[in-house]
Every structure is written in structure tokens, then in C-alpha cells.
Amino acid sequence: MGVLSRTLAAILGGYALAATSAAFLALALPMPRSQAVLTGMLVAIALCACAALWAFATRTALRAWVGILLPTAAFWAGACLLGPAS
Numbered sequence: 001m002g003v004l005s006r007t008l009a010a011i012l013g014g015y016a017l018a019a020t021s022a023a024f025l026a027l028a029l030p031m032p033r034s035q036a037v038l039t040g041m042l043v044a045i046a047l048c049a050c051a052a053l054w055a056f057a058t059r060t061a062l063r064a065w066v067g068i069l070l071p072t073a074a075f076w077a078g079a080c081l082l083g084p085a086s
Contacts, residue, residue: 013068014051
């Protein structure tokens with residue numbers, strides 16, 4: 001069960017971390033929008049790989065989930081603050 005949880009953390013959590021970080025960086029970087037989006041996507045690829053490594057490097061599956069979901073929540077909150085108000 002622990003391996004399944006870590007695998008889901010690596011796949012689903014890594015994807016969520018990558019998506020939210022790309023959105024945040026696209027909004028936060030002080031450069032033309034097209035370059036900010038591209039930079040955010042490139043950083044997101046590296047973060048997705050790091051999330052997968054983190055999921056299997058920690059002692060417990062709970063720590064893997066928490067270590068991936070906390071930065072994901074921070075990126076999501078930052079993107080919501082910087083995004084257009086609708």
C-alpha cells in the first residue's frame with residue numbers, strides 16, 4: 001500500500017506541482033508573457049522530476065504527500081493572487 005501511495009504521489013502530485021508552478025511563474029516572472037510561460041514550463045518539468053524523486057526518497061508516504069502538496073498549495077495561492085480577478 002505504501003508503494004501505491006508513493007506512486008500516486010509521484011504521478012498525481014508531481015503533475016499538480018508542475019501545473020501550479022508553471023501557472024505561477026507565468027504570472028510572476030517580470031518578462032514578456034511568452035518568455036515567462038516558456039520559462040515556467042521548463043521549470044515545471046524539472047519540478048515534476050524532483051517530485052517523483054522526493055516521493056520515493058522520504059521515510060513515509062505521508063511525508064511524500066505533504067512534501068509535494070505544500071509547495072503545490074503555495075504555488076496555487078500565489079497564482080490566484082496574481083491572476084486576473086473575475
